Amino acid sequence: MTEIDLDKSEVRELNSMLHSLDDKSSESSFRVISPKGKHNIAVGVDAKADITIEGHAGHYVGGMNKHANITVTGNAGSGLAENIMSGVVRVKGNSSQYTGATGRGGLIVVEGDAAARCGISMKGVDIVVGGSVGHMCAFLGQSGNMVICGDAGDALGDSIFELQIFVQGKIKSLGHDCEEKDMGPEQMAKLTELLDKAQIKADPQKFKLYGPARTLYNFKIDNAYLP
Amino acid sequence: MNKPSVNEETGPVEDSALQESYIWSKQTIQEIQRAATEGIYSIRGGGAKRKVPHFDDLLFLGASMSRYPLEGYREKCDTNVTLGTRFAKKPLHLDIPITIAGMSFGALSAQAKDALGKGAAAMGTTTTTGDGGMTQEERASSKTLVYQMLPSRYGMNPDDLRKADAIEVVCGQGAKPGGGGMLLGQKISDRVAEMRTLPKGIDQRSACRHPDWTGPDDLEIKINEIREITDWEKPIYIKVGATRTRYDVQLACKAGADVIVVDGMQGGTAATQDVFIEQVGIPTLPAVRIAVDALKEMGMHRKVQLIVSGGIRNGSDVAKCMALGADAVAIGMAALYALGDNSQKYAEEYHKMGSAPGYYDAYHLGRCPAGITTQDPELAKRFDPELGGRRIKNLLQTMILEAQTLARACGKSHLHNLEPEDLVALTVEAAAMAKVPLAGTDWYPGKDSSY
Numbered sequence: 095m096t097e098i099d100l101d102k103s104e105v106r107e108l109n110s111m112l113h114s115l116d117d118k119s120s121e122s123s124f125r126v127i128s129p130k131g132k133h134n135i136a137v138g139v140d141a142k143a144d145i146t147i148e149g150h151a152g153h154y155v156g157g158m159n160k161h162a163n164i165t166v167t168g169n170a171g172s173g174l175a176e177n178i179m180s181g182v183v184r185v186k187g188n189s190s191q192y193t194g195a196t197g198r199g200g201l202i203v204v205e206g207d208a209a210a211r212c213g214i215s216m217k218g219v220d221i222v223v224g225g226s227v228g229h230m231c232a233f234l235g236q237s238g239n240m241v242i243c244g245d246a247g248d249a250l251g252d253s254i255f256e257l258q259i260f261v262q263g264k265i266k267s268l269g270h271d272c273e274e275k276d277m278g279p280e281q282m283a284k285l286t287e288l289l290d291k292a293q294i295k296a297d298p299q300k301f302k303l304y305g306p307a308r309t310l311y312n313f314k315i316d317n318a319y320l321p
Numbered sequence: 322m323n324k325p326s327v328n329e330e331t332g333p334v335e336d337s338a339l340q341e342s343y344i345w346s347k348q349t350i351q352e353i354q355r356a357a358t359e360g361i362y363s364i365r366g367g368g369a370k371r372k373v374p375h376f377d378d379l380l381f382l383g384a385s386m387s388r389y390p391l392e393g394y395r396e397k398c399d400t401n402v403t404l405g406t407r408f409a410k411k412p413l414h415l416d417i418p419i420t421i422a423g424m425s426f427g428a429l430s431a432q433a434k435d436a437l438g439k440g441a442a443a444m445g446t447t448t449t450t451g452d453g454g455m456t457q458e459e460r461a462s463s464k465t466l467v468y469q470m471l472p473s474r475y476g477m478n479p480d481d482l483r484k485a486d487a488i489e490v491v492c493g494q495g496a497k498p499g500g501g502g503m504l505l506g507q508k509i510s511d512r513v514a515e516m517r518t519l520p521k522g523i524d525q526r527s528a529c530r531h532p533d534w535t536g537p538d539d540l541e542i543k544i545n546e547i548r549e550i551t552d553w554e555k556p557i558y559i560k561v562g563a564t565r566t567r568y569d570v571q572l573a574c575k576a577g578a579d580v581i582v583v584d585g586m587q588g589g590t591a592a593t594q595d596v597f598i599e600q601v602g603i604p605t606l607p608a609v610r611i612a613v614d615a616l617k618e619m620g621m622h623r624k625v626q627l628i629v630s631g632g633i634r635n636g637s638d639v640a641k642c643m644a645l646g647a648d649a650v651a652i653g654m655a656a657l658y659a660l661g662d663n664s665q666k667y668a669e670e671y672h673k674m675g676s677a678p679g680y681y682d683a684y685h686l687g688r689c690p691a692g693i694t695t696q697d698p699e700l701a702k703r704f705d706p707e708l709g710g711r712r713i714k715n716l717l718q719t720m721i722l723e724a725q726t727l728a729r730a731c732g733k734s735h736l737h738n739l740e741p742e743d744l745v746a747l748t749v750e751a752a753a754m755a756k757v758p759l760a761g762t763d764w765y766p767g768k769d770s771s772y
């Protein structure tokens with residue numbers, strides 16, 4: 095276990111060290127202390143490493159992650175694990191706006207709440223939120239799965255493509271072209287698997303599934319937002 | 322005046338004697354009738370068709386007695402430029418200041434992208450990806466490749482970021498400032514769909530705002546993230562459509578750009594609403610001057626490099642742009658035409674589609690007979706990337722020879738030594754926009770006045 099104290103080292107030094115990791119590196123376990131809300135911690139990692147950030151992280155923590163298993167013990171700022179490719183990024187507290195934006199693979203777990211626009215433009219990532227999410231979540235989401243154990247704000251799933259959204263709590267409103275879908279055994283199995291992987295306790299039977307009505311897929315005048 | 326009416330003394334009225342209304346021109350009437358039939362705006366590709374003040378409205382003052390010209394063929398006139406000197410560990414050293422603008426794979430065939438890379442590489446300049454990610458073909462053929470990060474983030478990934486030579490954060494485009502990308506279903510082939518993670522054949526309308534930052538303060542952090550991911554090696558560009566250019570350029574500087582790309586309103590696009598192309602943004606001519614002044618105001622001119630695009634057609638446009646203070650230019654439409662778009666060769670096919678060589682702009686429909694703005698494998702096969710690459714090289718070479726001719730005539734041993742004092746304006750509008758004197762006077766509107 096290597097310990098990096100961000101009171102003593104710069105984020106640049108930390109990232110530079112993490113970028114030098116490869117399959118042959120002897121050390122694969124890192125503990126980052128005193129993050130104090132600094133931005134861009136552990137971005138662009140491309141290695142099977144375990145990285146624990148003890149405290150609060152700023153914007154884009156775990157951005158574009160590949161393979162690594164990153165945990166933030168406190169809260170995280172905007173753009174947590176944006177464009178994640180693979181691996182797992184977990185936040186034990188809450189996360190701010192655009193969590194997992196454009197993420198293409200891997201798993202993001204927010205044990206607390208995620209703010210607005212969680213999963214915006216997501217392209218294949220799985221996102222599990224233990225608490226509630228803000229407005230416009232999964233906006234323009236293209237692919238992947240989103241699990242919301244609490245409530246969702248306004249315009250959930252607006253303009254989504256092939257994305258599945260599982261919600262246990264109340265939804266303030268659904269966005270344009272997002273509708274409730276029947277949950278079949280396949281979807282139930284996926285939900286169960288995601289809750290398991292995320293180690294979040296919830297009863298899959300209590301969730302409802304939402305997806306695209308697919309009325310926006312083709313450019314028809316009826317799709318325009320007319321007054 | 323009705324055509325069939327016959328004046329007893331002069332006989333039937335000639336067509337040419339009919340007076341077309343300026344307000345209700347034939348095109349206007351046709352557009353109203355199209356709208357009345359279809360109930361939706363018209364979508365097309367290309368740039369603005371209306372006349373806007375442009376570089377043609379400026380002239381160079383060649384040297385004679387008061388200034389010394391350089392020998393046309395023998396004396397040196399350098400053309401190189403370095404981009405990204407502010408923060409990047411590896412700035413780009415280009416042989417010529419003419420770059421190929423971002424045009425997406427999706428909008429263009431993979432073959433056309435390949436040709437752009439080949440031509441640019443042969444002339445020691447950059448090509449740019451676009452709203453669809455990086456293709457292997459263009460990475461392989463481009464010696465230096467700029468990788469765009471757009472609001473849609475289609476295909477975005479850290480490996481391609483690292484493979485790129487520079488990264489361009491696109492905040493806007495001259496043809497549609499404030500609008501997102503558009504690619505209609507005809508062009509969403511299997512490969513395009515896969516690269517963009519979209520269902521095949523849907524009409525794709527991408528976001529106009531970035532998904533993970535909102536204002537310039539956030540963008541600064543976002544740019545630092547990209548720098549961290551790529552270990553501070555690559556120059557980071559910010560591209561904006563020309564609108565509130567002074568503020569946009571200064572905010573881009575503040576957000577930490579190494580290079581700023583300003584794209585004038587007449588810049589080309591693969592597809593958007595006609596009303597966007599024609600009615601939004603300011604022309605390239607005033608945009609250059611405003612951008613340069615904005616950089617100077619911050620003490621950043623030449624420290625943050627400025628690339629200008631939108632209607633750059635030839636070496637004189639390049640030289641004029643640089644005389645106004647740009648470090649380099651980018652070309653889109655000129656490159657497509659060089660590849661053979663709108664060529665006479667396909668006149669018959671253009672006619673069949675209700676268009677003609679010189680007029681074709683239905684890039685969004687993907688039926689390009691020249692195999693350039695299409696994803697149809699049969700059409701794309703018509704296009705030869707080797708030949709296309711040579712044609713791009715020839716165009717760039719011609720443009721640079723022209724620019725050098727003008728620079729030498731003004732006594733300049735480097736294109737960058739061209740200055741506003743080498744220019745005069747032909748019209749009061751151009752004088753006002755470029756802030757160079759109206760020819761024959763020492764005046765331009767607004768000179769010596771404060772506003």
Ligand SMILES: Cc1cc2nc3c(=O)[nH]c(=O)nc-3n(C[C@H](O)[C@H](O)[C@H](O)COP(=O)(O)O)c2cc1C
Nearest residue numbers: 422423424425451452588589590591631632653654
């Ligand atoms: C076919 C086509 C596709 C384009 N695709 C993109 C794109 O993906 N991203 C982008 O920033 N600009 C795109 N543009 C705009 C160009 O990058 C550039 O701003 C413009 O073409 C410059 O003006 P010009 O065409 O008059 O040279 C595209 C332009 C064309 C003609």
